Amino acid sequence: MNMKILGALGALALLAACSSDEATNAAATGAGGSGGLAGSAGLGAVRPGSQEDLVANVGDRVFFDTDSSQVRGDGRGTLERQAAWLARYPQVAVLVEGHADERGTREYNLALGQRRANSARDLLVANGVSGQRVQTISYGKDRPAALGSDEASWAQNRRAVTVVR
Amino acid sequence: MMTTHRRGLILGGAALLTVPATARAQGSAPGAVIDITRARTDPIPIAVPALAGGGRGADISRVIQANLRNSGLFRPVDNAAFIQSAEAAAATPRFQDWRVIGANALVTGRVEDQGGRLRVEFRLWDVLPEQQIQGTAFTAPAAQWRRIAHLISDVIYERLLGEKGYFDTRIVYVAESGPRDRRTRRLAVMDQDGENNRFLTDGSFQVLSPRFHPNAQQIVFMSYFQNQPRVYLFDMNSGRQEVLGQFPGMTLSPRFSPDGRTVVLSYAQGGDANIYAVDVGSRGSRQLTSGGGLDVSPCYSPDGSQIVFNSDRGGDQQLYVMSAGGGAARRISFGRGRYATPVWSPRGDLIAFTRISGGQFGIGVMRPDGSGERILTEGWGMEAPTFAPNGRVLAFYRETRASGSRGQGYSARLAQIDIAGFNERQIVTPTDATDPSWSPLLD
Numbered sequence: 001m002n003m004k005i006l007g008a009l010g011a012l013a014l015l016a017a018c019s020s021d022e023a024t025n026a027a028a029t030g031a032g033g034s035g036g037l038a039g040s041a042g043l044g045a046v047r048p049g050s051q052e053d054l055v056a057n058v059g060d061r062v063f064f065d066t067d068s069s070q071v072r073g074d075g076r077g078t079l080e081r082q083a084a085w086l087a088r089y090p091q092v093a094v095l096v097e098g099h100a101d102e103r104g105t106r107e108y109n110l111a112l113g114q115r116r117a118n119s120a121r122d123l124l125v126a127n128g129v130s131g132q133r134v135q136t137i138s139y140g141k142d143r144p145a146a147l148g149s150d151e152a153s154w155a156q157n158r159r160a161v162t163v164v165r
Numbered sequence: 166m167m168t169t170h171r172r173g174l175i176l177g178g179a180a181l182l183t184v185p186a187t188a189r190a191q192g193s194a195p196g197a198v199i200d201i202t203r204a205r206t207d208p209i210p211i212a213v214p215a216l217a218g219g220g221r222g223a224d225i226s227r228v229i230q231a232n233l234r235n236s237g238l239f240r241p242v243d244n245a246a247f248i249q250s251a252e253a254a255a256a257t258p259r260f261q262d263w264r265v266i267g268a269n270a271l272v273t274g275r276v277e278d279q280g281g282r283l284r285v286e287f288r289l290w291d292v293l294p295e296q297q298i299q300g301t302a303f304t305a306p307a308a309q310w311r312r313i314a315h316l317i318s319d320v321i322y323e324r325l326l327g328e329k330g331y332f333d334t335r336i337v338y339v340a341e342s343g344p345r346d347r348r349t350r351r352l353a354v355m356d357q358d359g360e361n362n363r364f365l366t367d368g369s370f371q372v373l374s375p376r377f378h379p380n381a382q383q384i385v386f387m388s389y390f391q392n393q394p395r396v397y398l399f400d401m402n403s404g405r406q407e408v409l410g411q412f413p414g415m416t417l418s419p420r421f422s423p424d425g426r427t428v429v430l431s432y433a434q435g436g437d438a439n440i441y442a443v444d445v446g447s448r449g450s451r452q453l454t455s456g457g458g459l460d461v462s463p464c465y466s467p468d469g470s471q472i473v474f475n476s477d478r479g480g481d482q483q484l485y486v487m488s489a490g491g492g493a494a495r496r497i498s499f500g501r502g503r504y505a506t507p508v509w510s511p512r513g514d515l516i517a518f519t520r521i522s523g524g525q526f527g528i529g530v531m532r533p534d535g536s537g538e539r540i541l542t543e544g545w546g547m548e549a550p551t552f553a554p555n556g557r558v559l560a561f562y563r564e565t566r567a568s569g570s571r572g573q574g575y576s577a578r579l580a581q582i583d584i585a586g587f588n589e590r591q592i593v594t595p596t597d598a599t600d601p602s603w604s605p606l607l608d
Contacts (some may be wrong), residue, residue: 005176035460061187063314067477067481069436094502101525102546102564103521104482104503104505104521105462105475105482105505105506105519105521105548105549106373106374106548106549106600107373107374107417107418107431107461107475107505107506108459108461108462108475108477108482108505109392109463110373110387110417110418110433111431111433111438111459111461112459114414114415114433115433115436115437115438115459116436118435118436119436137392137394137415138394138415138433142348142350142371142373143346143348144345144572145346146347146569146570147344147345147346147567147570147571147572148567148569148571148572149545149566149567149568149575152571153570
């Protein structure tokens with residue numbers, strides 16, 4: 001269900017290219033082939049090694065189940081591609097932001113967001129990225145990506161986002 | 166930006182006025198005492214006419230009436246029903262006139278402007294036996310007339326209910342504005358009734374979880390200053406803030422010990438979060454938990470001997486109590502759902518918490534051993550209870566669910582509720598508001 005929604009949002013975003021929110025949703029797919037699509041759609045010059053490059057061609061975020069900080073199968077693929085992308089741009093350092101949905105208490109969600117950021121970071125490191133290149137931060141439930149008070153929004157908000165520093 | 170409230174109000178030795186020996190209450194007020202630890206009681210009808218002497222007299226009585234009404238334990242009689250004039254009552258109350266309009270208690274007084282300072286004397290009367298219960302005079306800078314009204318309210322509350330009041334207090338909170346994905350969050354402080362609101366930070370960095378020091382002059386809070394989420398100390402007088410402790414990662418959910426010498430907080434380490442005690446003087450820290458989970462939101466018992474906190478070490482969020490020195494913790498929450506944000510009552514008898522169950526958030530209380538759980542209020546979103554210093558009232562924040570995909574309709578507002586579960590009311594703030602922390606009684 002979630003995957004379906006995310007997929008649909010991703011497709012929309014690629015067509016609409018590229019307000020920041022939509023770029024964000026595009027990244028939600030973590031779709032491998034999006035690089036070619038982006039190129040053929042003529043999205044303009046995306047600087048290699050930039051956040052835009054990461055979002056458009058790799059996927060900048062992974063998602064979590066309620067109250068979980070385990071990276072799901074789909075997210076593992078995204079993080080592997082992020083690690084490969086980071087191997088291509090060794091000068092790039094990133095900040096992994098952990099987030100939670102609004103259905104928890106603020107302080108616990110700060111800690112949960114940190115645990116999610118750490119989970120994502122651990123997988124980047126396990127895929128060969130130097131730990132020194134990957135910082136983490138948590139915003140808990142206080143910086144949602146989707147603003148609705150519904151399941152679809154919450155699924156978008158339980159996330160770890162990799163941000164080029 | 167900061168004002169020195171603590172030293173600003175010089176109470177001219179809050180002098181007891183001459184009270185006839187026969188009229189002095191022995192321990193408690195005759196006729197009007199209720200047991201406030203019991204569930205809901207009928208509010209006491211009380212008449213608070215304007216204090217005589219003009220000037221701030223009417224304003225002060227209005228603030229007193231609002232305080233008493235908002236407590237849910239008093240019912241101020243409508244001014245329109247008064248028979249005797251305020252001036253005449255201040256000289257000599259004609260008790261018959263107050264009895265027939267249903268007042269059990271009467272407050273009279275007089276305001277005297279002494280060149281920039283106010284001298285306010287007031288008397289509290291028990292209408293049925295026609296006795297003075299209390300007579301007190303305060304002097305203070307005229308600008309602080311509201312504090313005089315709060316102090317008088319506290320005296321009335323204490324004399325008629327036998328428990329200390331909570332009106333001469335402040336609430337520090339997070340003032341929120343802007344869309345939810347780009348929220349501005351500022352520290353703000355106000356009187357407990359929402360007046361005298363001031364912003365303490367400018368919104369250039371996010372703040373969360375402010376809590377008062379027991380002297381109400383310092384605040385400990387979490388800030389994203391320079392994008393480093395850390396616990397900070399903030400001095401209300403100087404406006405200075407400084408990071409607390411030498412932690413290389415995120416620190417959060419701070420709270421002072423009852424003596425103000427220690428801050429207990431949570432430190433995110435690897436995938437866990439553990440509770441640490443930081444000595445405010447030396448800045449040395451000591452790790453108190455290592456349970457292999459997320460341990461957050463610690464709060465001392467009022468005697469400083471124990472700490473209640475929130476942990477998911479057992480799988481989901483529950484409440485645990487341990488010694489203030491750390492060591493083994495015992496779980497105290499066993500109801501249905503997840504439990505969070507525990508705060509110990511200043512009276513020691515209860516722990517308030519947030520419960521998330523069946524898609525609803527609720528605010529509740531239980532005894533420190535986990536027995537006697539009661540949910541006071543429930544709804545789509547609410548959390549972060551904080552006790553008034555007398556332990557009788559909780560403030561918290563309540564959220565209204567977004568109705569649209571762009572977050573339309575979302576709001577967060579402060580509310581208060583009696584621990585018996587009645588008299589829930591909003592505390593009006595200029596902006597959205599979260600994370601309230603109630604100060605002790607000011608002095």
